[in-house]
Amino acid sequence: MLVLPEGLALKGASAAPRGRGIVTARVFQAGDVIATFKSPSIAIPDSPHLSKTCSGCLLPSTPGSDPPSSSQPPRAVRACTGCRTVAYCSPACQKLDWTVGCHKAECKVFKRVRAEGHDFLPTPVRALVQVLLRPDMGEAMTEMEGHVDRFRRESSKLWADMELQAIAALHYLGREANVKSLPEAIEILCKSQVNSFNRLDEDVEQTGLFMNPSLAMVNHSCTPNAFVQFIGRQAVLHAYQEIKKDEEVEISYIDCNLHLSQRQEELKTRYHFTCNCPRSPEVQNLQDSQGPSLSTKELLSTTIEDIYPWCSKPLLGLSEPDKQKQLRRRWTACKPLRDSRAPANAIEPLPHILAEASNYFGEHGNFAYSLSISSFLATRVNPYKAAAPFAPQRVKGLLMVAKLLKYITPADLDSSSGGTKTLTSGKSLWGGISKVLGKMDQATTCQILLELVVLYAPAAHSKEWAVFLEAEGLLVDIQTLQGREMEEAFVKALMRNSNGAEERRFFEHCVLRPLRELSAFCFDIMDSEFGS
Numbered sequence: 001m002l003v004l005p006e007g008l009a010l011k012g013a014s015a016a017p018r019g020r021g022i023v024t025a026r027v028f029q030a031g032d033v034i035a036t037f038k039s040p041s042i043a044i045p046d047s048p049h050l051s052k053t054c055s056g057c058l059l060p061s062t063p064g065s066d067p068p069s070s071s072q073p074p075r076a077v078r079a080c081t082g083c084r085t086v087a088y089c090s091p092a093c094q095k096l097d098w099t100v101g102c103h104k105a106e107c108k109v110f111k112r113v114r115a116e117g118h119d120f121l122p123t124p125v126r127a128l129v130q131v132l133l134r135p136d137m138g139e140a141m142t143e144m145e146g147h148v149d150r151f152r153r154e155s156s157k158l159w160a161d162m163e164l165q166a167i168a169a170l171h172y173l174g175r176e177a178n179v180k181s182l183p184e185a186i187e188i189l190c191k192s193q194v195n196s197f198n199r200l201d202e203d204v205e206q207t208g209l210f211m212n213p214s215l216a217m218v219n220h221s222c223t224p225n226a227f228v229q230f231i232g233r234q235a236v237l238h239a240y241q242e243i244k245k246d247e248e249v250e251i252s253y254i255d256c257n258l259h260l261s262q263r264q265e266e267l268k269t270r271y272h273f274t275c276n277c278p279r280s281p282e283v284q285n286l287q288d289s290q291g292p293s294l295s296t297k298e299l300l301s302t303t304i305e306d307i308y309p310w311c312s313k314p315l316l317g318l319s320e321p322d323k324q325k326q327l328r329r330r331w332t333a334c335k336p337l338r339d340s341r342a343p344a345n346a347i348e349p350l351p352h353i354l355a356e357a358s359n360y361f362g363e364h365g366n367f368a369y370s371l372s373i374s375s376f377l378a379t380r381v382n383p384y385k386a387a388a389p390f391a392p393q394r395v396k397g398l399l400m401v402a403k404l405l406k407y408i409t410p411a412d413l414d415s416s417s418g419g420t421k422t423l424t425s426g427k428s429l430w431g432g433i434s435k436v437l438g439k440m441d442q443a444t445t446c447q448i449l450l451e452l453v454v455l456y457a458p459a460a461h462s463k464e465w466a467v468f469l470e471a472e473g474l475l476v477d478i479q480t481l482q483g484r485e486m487e488e489a490f491v492k493a494l495m496r497n498s499n500g501a502e503e504r505r506f507f508e509h510c511v512l513r514p515l516r517e518l519s520a521f522c523f524d525i526m527d528s529e530f531g532s
């Protein structure tokens with residue numbers, strides 16, 4: 001039987017169109033932690049990263065590497081001496097995986113995998129092995145929706161892959177694959193697909209799988225009122241907005257900023273349902289009559305459907321000339337999006353391309369360009385993608401701008417490739433950016449942004465989030481600067497009362513105006529570097 005955390009209740013029945021869902025037993029405010037989900041759970045890092053991720057705390061690390069952030073001690077991982085496959089950063093973490101995870105039994109499985117000349121098990125196979133080894137998990141999973149028949153009907157390729165995965169898991173467990181065990185194992189694989197979470201957090205290089213039978217009862221909406229974050233081996237459900245008593249808690253299973261066709265495709269393939277939330281096609285068709293002309297919408301729609309699949313592929317791993325070539329192709333393909341009104345700038349794949357370009361310039365030491373593009377994302381894109389100021393991507397975006405401001409110096413501007421670029425109007429991009437920076441008090445802007453990160457990060461994730469810890473460390477650095485007593489006092493006053501008239505003017509002067517001015521160069525930078 002499912003045991004839900006306090007404050008939550010199960011409603012509905014499996015036979016209903018949406019199946020069961022979770023409702024609240026009391027009011028939750030925006031930013032509140034609704035509940036934490038620990039056990040029984042499967043929490044594993046993705047297989048290719050096994051040797052670089054601690055299987056206990058699930059934090060990534062490389063032996064001998066730099067610490068993940070300035071405020072965290074270095075962590076090294078050491079392989080389990082039994083199977084030599086999974087790794088741990090401390091004996092305590094090893095004990096955790098031995099007891100709370102199930103490595104005690106799983107270790108033998110990995111020894112067999114090694115004996116047959118393989119390094120690891122693919123993530124879904126490892127998850128299946130763990131479920132089959134853990135009676136508590138197996139029992140709790142009987143309640144989960146698996147859509148087995150739909151998986152079998154809708155994709156023969158996926159079904160064949162699942163059969164292979166099931167056979168592999170049974171083989172390494174030393175169990176026979178027969179008419180009883182094979183369908184049971186495939187059913188678990190289907191349930192894992194429908195009910196597990198990807199623990200992806202690019203900023204801390206964290207990926208993996210999380211599955212908890214109670215959390216699995218939360219339904220999807222493209223306008224979610226809640227979201228999930230992961231801390232170590234547990235998942236935390238946060239409220240995006242006020243959720244009333246008896247209201248259903250809904251999260252987005254996918255990136256809800258994806259275009260409608262993309263969202264539908266992902267929900268259909270992995271979860272086997274068509275979403276009927278307010279952003280569904282029927283409702284959007286109704287809104288067409290009130291919004292921009294149909295032809296503009298159709299043009300945008302066709303463009304996004306055509307370009308999204310290839311424009312959203314990561315550039316990581318490509319050679320420098322290929323990265324440049326891709327950015328040029330993608331920027332050209334996005335023209336209809338960037339020519340439309342502000343909210344369209346938040347439609348993928350445009351934000352994705354801008355974030356890739358900002359990283360590209362950062363990697364090349366062109367911090368001025370990276371800063372302009374990051375300022376554009378922070379002021380003109382992220383607030384449209386997520387209204388809540390504590391939305392994780394907004395908090396990460398603020399930290400990015402703060403870090404660039406902290407490290408950028410006039411010397412960087414001199415040596416940046418932007419120094420040679422000229423706009424069609426004859427103005428130099430470098431001249432424009434350096435003029436804005438010249439008028440700014442970089443340290444104060446940076447300090448305010450870091451204070452905002454520290455303020456919002458606990459609601460976005462937790463005080464254990466790498467983003468929070470890094471911002472805290474950087475704030476300490478700024479606070480040790482001499483001769484900033486007056487600025488310090490203003491920042492403190494602003495953080496105490498952000499609605500005061502003086503404080504609002506201070507915020508406008510130190511943050512909003514300079515970031516808007518820096519953002520204004522974003523499209524010119526992209527055109528000058530990647531325009532056709």
Ligand SMILES: C[S@@+](CC[C@H](N)C(=O)[O-])C[C@H]1O[C@@H](n2cnc3c(N)ncnc32)[C@H](O)[C@@H]1O
Nearest residue numbers: 018019020145194195216217218219220271273
């Ligand atoms: C993780 S489970 C959620 C719990 C599920 N309702 C149950 O009773 O087990 C995901 C499945 O719930 C259903 N579901 C979730 N959100 C839905 C939605 N917005 N519309 C229709 N079905 C939905 C789909 O069948 C989907 O595959």
